[in-house]
Amino acid sequence: MFDISKLNIRIKITTQFLSPGVNYGAYIIFKFCDTNKVSSKPMYVNLKYKKGGEKLHAYFAKWRDEKWMMIELYRFLSPVKDIDFEVLLESFSRYHCGNGSVYVKGIEFRAVDNLLDLNEVNRKKHLMLLAMQVSYDSSNAAHFHLQPSSESRFQEVIELLSQHVFHINYKIRSYMLSQDTEYLCYLVFKLSEKCVGLHCPVIVRDLVRRNRNKAEIIYFRSPSPWNIYENNSVPEQREDGWMEVKVWKFNSNQLIYGRMRLNLKLVTYDGTMSGLIVHGLDIRSK
Incomplete structure (x- = not known):
C-alpha cells in the first residue's frame, strides 16, 4: 500500500482452522518499505481500524524477523461453530511511521497463553x-x-x-x-x-x-x-x-x-x- 494514511484494507477473518475454547490474539503482519533497522523495543505506529461499528487503535507494534512487524488487533475466544470477523484497516501515523509504503503480509493467530513474557512465565494456563x-x-x-x-x-x-x-x-x-x-x-x-x-x-x-x-x-x-x-x-x-x-x-x-x-x-x-x-x-x- 503506497499511502499509509489511507489504507482502506478490509480483512475477513475466519475461525475455521482454530481450536475451539482457546483464547486467541489476531495479529496483522506488515513492514514499512523505508525501515532500515530492527529494534528490540516496540515501535509506536498508532494503527487506526474498525471492527464492526467500533473505532479502535493499536498503538505499538513488535518486531519479528527480516524487518517484519506484528500488531495485535483484538483477542477472542474461539467458538465451537465457525464464524467470521471483518476488520477495516484505516491508517498508520505518518508522523511516526514516515511517508513510505507498507507491505501487508496477512493475519496470524496465536494462542494468548503462548504469548507470555519473561515476567509471566510462571502463570498457569486457564x-x-x-x-x-x-x-x-x-x-x-x-x-x-x-x-x-x-x-x-x-x-x-x-x-x-x-x-x-x-x-x-x-x-x-x-x-x-x-x-x-x-x-x-x-x-x-x-x-x-x-x-x-x-x-x-x-x-x-x-x-x-x-x-x-x-x-x-x-x-x-x-x-x-x-x-x-x-x-x-x-x-x-x-x-x-x-x-x-x-x-x-x-x-x-x-x-x-x-x-x-x-x-x-x-x-x-x-x-x-x-x-x-x-x-x-x-x-x-x-
Missing part, C-alpha cells in the same frame, strides 16, 4: 469452555434449549428442562494446560427466576474412571450447615455475577498421549434440574 462444548451430545440434546445472554461473554447459554441427569463431556488436550499442575473444574451457572427446585444434593460421577467411592456431592443452592459433609461442594459467587461449584479435579500429568476425556454424570437425588442455566466450565489451577 481454560474456559462454552456450555455447548461440554454438554452437546445425544444424551443431552433433547433436554435443554439455547438462549441468548447479554451477561455471558459467550453470547449463548443453555437452560436445562425437566430432567434428573446432566452430562458433561469434553476432550482436554495437553496444549490447553500447564504441565505438572493440579486443576479444579467449576461449573458456572445461574438459576432462572422460575426455578423452584435444586435444593437437594446432586451426585457427580466420573464415567471414565468409574470409582464409585470417589463420587462428589455438590449443591446448586447453599444448604444448611448441618447438611455439608467433608467432600461436599457448595456454590460460590463469582465476580462476573454468575455462580460456580466445583465438580471435578485432576492433574495435567494424568493426560495419556496428550489428552484426557472429561466425562461426568450429574444426577439429582430428588426433583429435576429444570431452570438450571449453564454458562460453561471454568478449568483453572488449584
